[in-house]
Amino acid sequence: MSDPATSSVHGSRLTVHDRILSWGDIEEARRRIGGVAHRTPVMHSRQFDEAAGATVFFKAENLQRAGAFKFRGAYNKIRAEQERRSFSEVVAYSSGNHAQAVALVSKLLGVKATLVMPEDAPPAKLAATRGYGADVVLYDRYGGDREEIGEKLVRERGALLVPPFDDPLIMAGAGTATAELLEEVPDLDFLVVPVSGGGLIAGSATAAKHLRPEITVYGVEPETANDTAQSLEKGERVAIPVPRTIADGLQVPSPGRLTFPIIQETVTRVLLVSDDEMIETLAWTLERMKVLVEPSGIAGAAAVKHRKADFAGKKVGVIWSGGNLDPKRLATFLGKVAT
Amino acid sequence: MSDPATSSVHGSRLTVHDRILSWGDIEEARRRIGGVAHRTPVMHSRQFDEAAGATVFFKAENLQRAGAFKFRGAYNKIRAEQERRSFSEVVAYSSGNHAQAVALVSKLLGVKATLVMPEDAPPAKLAATRGYGADVVLYDRYGGDREEIGEKLVRERGALLVPPFDDPLIMAGAGTATAELLEEVPDLDFLVVPVSGGGLIAGSATAAKHLRPEITVYGVEPETANDTAQSLEKGERVAIPVPRTIADGLQVPSPGRLTFPIIQETVTRVLLVSDDEMIETLAWTLERMKVLVEPSGIAGAAAVKHRKADFAGKKVGVIWSGGNLDPKRLATFLGKVAT
Numbered sequence: 097m098s099d100p101a102t103s104s105v106h107g108s109r110l111t112v113h114d115r116i117l118s119w120g121d122i123e124e125a126r127r128r129i130g131g132v133a134h135r136t137p138v139m140h141s142r143q144f145d146e147a148a149g150a151t152v153f154f155k156a157e158n159l160q161r162a163g164a165f166k167f168r169g170a171y172n173k174i175r176a177e178q179e180r181r182s183f184s185e186v187v188a189y190s191s192g193n194h195a196q197a198v199a200l201v202s203k204l205l206g207v208k209a210t211l212v213m214p215e216d217a218p219p220a221k222l223a224a225t226r227g228y229g230a231d232v233v234l235y236d237r238y239g240g241d242r243e244e245i246g247e248k249l250v251r252e253r254g255a256l257l258v259p260p261f262d263d264p265l266i267m268a269g270a271g272t273a274t275a276e277l278l279e280e281v282p283d284l285d286f287l288v289v290p291v292s293g294g295g296l297i298a299g300s301a302t303a304a305k306h307l308r309p310e311i312t313v314y315g316v317e318p319e320t321a322n323d324t325a326q327s328l329e330k331g332e333r334v335a336i337p338v339p340r341t342i343a344d345g346l347q348v349p350s351p352g353r354l355t356f357p358i359i360q361e362t363v364t365r366v367l368l369v370s371d372d373e374m375i376e377t378l379a380w381t382l383e384r385m386k387v388l389v390e391p392s393g394i395a396g397a398a399a400v401k402h403r404k405a406d407f408a409g410k411k412v413g414v415i416w417s418g419g420n421l422d423p424k425r426l427a428t429f430l431g432k433v434a435t
Numbered sequence: 436m437s438d439p440a441t442s443s444v445h446g447s448r449l450t451v452h453d454r455i456l457s458w459g460d461i462e463e464a465r466r467r468i469g470g471v472a473h474r475t476p477v478m479h480s481r482q483f484d485e486a487a488g489a490t491v492f493f494k495a496e497n498l499q500r501a502g503a504f505k506f507r508g509a510y511n512k513i514r515a516e517q518e519r520r521s522f523s524e525v526v527a528y529s530s531g532n533h534a535q536a537v538a539l540v541s542k543l544l545g546v547k548a549t550l551v552m553p554e555d556a557p558p559a560k561l562a563a564t565r566g567y568g569a570d571v572v573l574y575d576r577y578g579g580d581r582e583e584i585g586e587k588l589v590r591e592r593g594a595l596l597v598p599p600f601d602d603p604l605i606m607a608g609a610g611t612a613t614a615e616l617l618e619e620v621p622d623l624d625f626l627v628v629p630v631s632g633g634g635l636i637a638g639s640a641t642a643a644k645h646l647r648p649e650i651t652v653y654g655v656e657p658e659t660a661n662d663t664a665q666s667l668e669k670g671e672r673v674a675i676p677v678p679r680t681i682a683d684g685l686q687v688p689s690p691g692r693l694t695f696p697i698i699q700e701t702v703t704r705v706l707l708v709s710d711d712e713m714i715e716t717l718a719w720t721l722e723r724m725k726v727l728v729e730p731s732g733i734a735g736a737a738a739v740k741h742r743k744a745d746f747a748g749k750k751v752g753v754i755w756s757g758g759n760l761d762p763k764r765l766a767t768f769l770g771k772v773a774t
Contacts, residue, residue: 430765
């Protein structure tokens with residue numbers, strides 16, 4: 097009795113999506129990372145609720161191993177590839193958190209890791225990556241092409257490339273955080289997620305729409321790094337010059353080839369936040385909730401706190417995506433808001 | 436068949452202790468605060484274990500309501516007194532965290548609160564206390580007598596005085612945190628607790644010795660605020676000039692009349708830490724564990740991290756007692772350690 101036209105449109109959209117990333121992939125990722133990744137806590141603050149005018153639940157991926165959600169995808173990817181074939185080395189290019197995750201996962205799974213990182217990456221992230229025993233190769237963020245460097249290393253050494261976001265196994269791993277969040281708070285009206293290359297939001301939205309089809313998913317980008325917002329508006333992937341923002345994890349020039357069609361299908365809107373709004377929310381969260389979230393990680397919370405959309409009276413899930421932040425940079429940020 | 440002399444000594448010691456504070460008081464406190472106080476998480480860090488050479492579990496009372504363990508005692512005290520008699524106002528004198536706790540509890544239990552606070556208390560603590568709707572009366576920490584001011588207010592207004600530590604109901608409330616910790620990690624070898632007036636350690640040690648008699652309990656004081664260390668050595672309460680230390684919650688000149696005999700009976704030693712050791716541990720904990728603990732709250736962790744006693748290979752429980760810290764002061768501390 098269904099309308100064949102609607103059914104066909106609906107069916108074809110599902111097929112596009114399912115061909116890249118399905119709920120089954122996320123279930124598999126959960127089994128793979130179970131007992132290795134932390135099941136991070138879901139946090140709540142009456143004071144934040146008052147400030148936001150909504151009921152807000154934070155999935156604290158800043159407390160994940162290696163300090164960010166990235167561990168989930170990296171572990172899922174490398175472990176799954178190990179199940180398929182044999183290799184002794186992995187290579188990744190990353191603005192930092194993905195590098196740390198790949199370095200730690202490699203150590204856990206007994207493979208060598210080489211990381212291609214921008215030379216202006218925060219010192220804490222460089223040090224932490226090296227601290228896990230990985231090799232670091234530096235490149236110029238504003239001039240170099242990290243993908244070319246990474247792929248060259250793969251060709252020369254026969255290693256496994258672990259992309260930061262544009263890979264179904266990476267997205268599926270990232271989506272497990274939202275699956276856990278919805279187990280604890282099943283009746284969310286909104287899910288709000290920071291957007292860089294789109295791996296986190298593609299995985300998160302896939303999980304959220306499966307578990308709660310009526311949920312509205314919003315992405316959040318820095319005002320200066322609005323490549324996904326522009327892409328959604330234009331209906332195709334837009335590339336912008338490497339954006340400058342304090343959110344060093346969100347400095348990606350365009351959404352991914354694989355992540356973008358999923359974002360188009362599942363994400364209602366991308367909200368934009370300023371550096372000042374991220375700093376304010378970061379300092380507030382530290383002072384009131386006693387938890388450190390890095391600028392990229394706080395973008396979702398900043399959008400809710402600064403009411404970038406109408407969340408009034410609603411239940412909102414927010415991903416705090418990471419917590420890796422230099423004490424020196426943190427001190428600078430606190431100096432800007434402290435009274 | 437027991438030696439009557441030993442038995443008598445043992446018996447009399449238990450009687451002294453039990454007359455002040457028993458395990459039953461802590462059980463009653465647990466029932467009273469259940470569902471109101473947070474059951475705070477127990478946290479763990481592989482990296483901290485490596486640094487300390489021990490296996491360390493942190494009871495995160497910095498995540499307690501009003502940001503410190505003080506909520507437990509204040510709620511237990513005010514609620515228990517409400518069960519006994521009728522009053523419409525409470526008065527407390529406090530270096531900050533106790534004030535915030537009393538203010539919040541009063542709001543929850545529908546009584547008016549007046550807080551007597553030192554005029555150099557951190558602005559965040561003054562603001563937070565006023566934020567809960569309490570009246571604040573300021574006094575000079577280095578010249579005034581806060582107890583006199585507090586008692587005068589009690590006489591004039593017929594209010595209930597809520598002392599910061601020297602009260603069995605306050606101690607019993609404080610002890611509930613350790614009862615929770617030992618439920619999650621029953622086989623601790625050591626318990627390490629910051630010491631101010633002694634309410635937290637008296638309650639903690641009473642709970643710990645009941646649940647695990649073989650546990651060793653250490654207190655920790657700042658080097659400049661070693662009144663309890665001196666008192667234990669001398670065998671009687673020693674008063675020192677109001678100590679200057681960054682740990683503003685531990686600036687008490689002597690242990691309490693009621694807390695000290697319990698400390699004598701249950702605490703093996705008081706370890707001393709420097710301001711620099713507290714700052715280093717606070718910054719480390721923030722950067723690596725993503726959690727904010729205030730200087731007073733980090734004293735126990737600083738003692739373990741800086742190996743102030745031999746914890747090698749042991750299981751150690753540490754109370755992070757609070758997390759209320761001005762962003763401005765935090766920025767100053769981070770400036771001292773950031774590289």
